[in-house]
Amino acid sequence: MIEGGVPDLELLALCDEDARRAFSAATARIMAYWADECARDLDKLMTHFTGDAEVVTPEGSFRGREAVASVYKQSFDTFPGLKVDVKASFVGRGAHCFEYSAVLSDAADNHWLVEGVNLMKLEGGLISSLRSFEDAPRRLSARGASK
Numbered sequence: 001m002i003e004g005g006v007p008d009l010e011l012l013a014l015c016d017e018d019a020r021r022a023f024s025a026a027t028a029r030i031m032a033y034w035a036d037e038c039a040r041d042l043d044k045l046m047t048h049f050t051g052d053a054e055v056v057t058p059e060g061s062f063r064g065r066e067a068v069a070s071v072y073k074q075s076f077d078t079f080p081g082l083k084v085d086v087k088a089s090f091v092g093r094g095a096h097c098f099e100y101s102a103v104l105s106d107a108a109d110n111h112w113l114v115e116g117v118n119l120m121k122l123e124g125g126l127i128s129s130l131r132s133f134e135d136a137p138r139r140l141s142a143r144g145a146s147k
Contacts, residue, residue: 081105
């Protein structure tokens with residue numbers, strides 16, 4: 001409902017105890033997920049997903065353990081290094097958003113900046129859906145500025 005041009009967001013419903021608990025679980029999960037992704041440990045990374053998880057990236061939609069693992073394996077092979085800085089996080093109903101800034105390093109030690117937001121849903125404490133809204137990688141100069 002919009003009253004006086006301002007949408008009724010029902011913020012109290014978003015901030016109840018269940019929402020805070022779900023958001024806390026999602027935050028813990030995404031931080032552990034990023035730790036394993038930065039370590040480039042595919043086996044540990046895959047433990048964060050349900051068996052039928054869906055990952056959506058700018059390259060497409062990938063569902064199921066084998067398809068999801070192949071997306072990450074390709075990334076690990078192309079970019080053996082990764083550092084992630086979480087910029088902000090947002091609670092939602094059934095899904096939560098995490099804004100990030102990441103630097104990928106390729107085999108030639110070139111660094112690529114990727115900024116975006118991950119929208120994550122959990123089932124049974126595991127990631128059932130992860131959608132990445134991200135900018136195209138931008139190569140960083142030796143001083144760290146994007147080219």
